Amino acid sequence: MYRKNDNGQAMDPAEVTPCGAARPSSEPVLEMSFEVGHYDFAAAGEAASKIKQVLRKLGMAPDVVRRAAVAAYEAEMNLVIHSVGGSILLHVDTEKVTLVSCDEGPGMPDISLAMKEGYSTAPDEIREMGFGAGMGLPNMKRCSDSFSIESEVGRGTTVTASIRIA
Amino acid sequence: MTVQEIADILGLRCVAGGKSLEREVSSGYVSDLLSDVMGNARDSGIWVTSQVHQNVVAVALLLDLAAVVIAGGLEMNDDALAKAKAEGVPVLSTKMSAFEAVGRLYELGVRGDV
Ligand SMILES: Nc1ncnc2c1ncn2[C@@H]1O[C@H](COP(=O)(O)OP(=O)(O)O)[C@@H](O)[C@H]1O
Numbered sequence A: 001m002y003r004k005n006d007n008g009q010a011m012d013p014a015e016v017t018p019c020g021a022a023r024p025s026s027e028p029v030l031e032m033s034f035e036v037g038h039y040d041f042a043a044a045g046e047a048a049s050k051i052k053q054v055l056r057k058l059g060m061a062p063d064v065v066r067r068a069a070v071a072a073y074e075a076e077m078n079l080v081i082h083s084v085g086g087s088i089l090l091h092v093d094t095e096k097v098t099l100v101s102c103d104e105g106p107g108m109p110d111i112s113l114a115m116k117e118g119y120s121t122a123p124d125e126i127r128e129m130g131f132g133a134g135m136g137l138p139n140m141k142r143c144s145d146s147f148s149i150e151s152e153v154g155r156g157t158t159v160t161a162s163i164r165i166a
Numbered sequence B: 001m002t003v004q005e006i007a008d009i010l011g012l013r014c015v016a017g018g019k020s021l022e023r024e025v026s027s028g029y030v031s032d033l034l035s036d037v038m039g040n041a042r043d044s045g046i047w048v049t050s051q052v053h054q055n056v057v058a059v060a061l062l063l064d065l066a067a068v069v070i071a072g073g074l075e076m077n078d079d080a081l082a083k084a085k086a087e088g089v090p091v092l093s094t095k096m097s098a099f100e101a102v103g104r105l106y107e108l109g110v111r112g113d114v
């Protein structure tokens, strides 16, 4: 088993993600965590890019790498734009690649509305940059074999996306 | 057709990633919405846009696009250019509008639905 954070340092498993409940219980082949800062547009895309590199190095099929990269990017941008900041956990086991995005706020008042294609609460200045199309969560779902959102206003949001390997 | 051939024929100016122009272009996509591109552009595609910030480069890298075309005579932001150069992502600039650029690409045989 191989666990590290994005700085490559060994981590205490308990520290891997603050959302312990949503953490995949299977024994990981690899597990890494990436911090994502609120409104950090300069670094936006870096977590997804590292996740893509790691999966490529593991020899994953190109289609799995692509779907994971898209899902990771959308999760990362949602943390940047909509949350107070959070983290993405990459958990790879022998059957699937799982991404767990979690944050501590503000949470979603209505998950099915958030999932609707075209629905976005992104402010105008963000839309001008080409974000806020309301396609991020639907993109993530399409790229995943299993997908779920747990959210509570005032507590935070956990989005879990899994992609089967082969 | 390669990125280089397309740039030569259409007179597109290469502003970054000049060492990676030999890639074959598989398809084309045009959009200024990043999630739209994320969800729909293909591997090795050429992407026409009028977005000029860093996240354009991030999207191109994640999708393994062959090139980005900045239409409408817009200049890419300096930090975005620096990132494109560092990562070797070809960025081509043109005074043509996005409509014109896409039409010319289509004329060359580049297709959206492949
Ligand atoms: N981590 C999050 N925390 C709170 N709200 C979120 C989060 N992620 C998404 N949302 C809400 O769901 C909506 C739809 O998200 P998405 O489909 O990615 O579209 P977009 O990011 O373009 O708005 C967002 O506009 C926002 O209101």
Ligand SMILES: [Mg+2]
Pocket (backbone or CB within 6 Å): A074, A077, A078, A132, A135, A136, A137
């Ligand atoms: Mg989004």
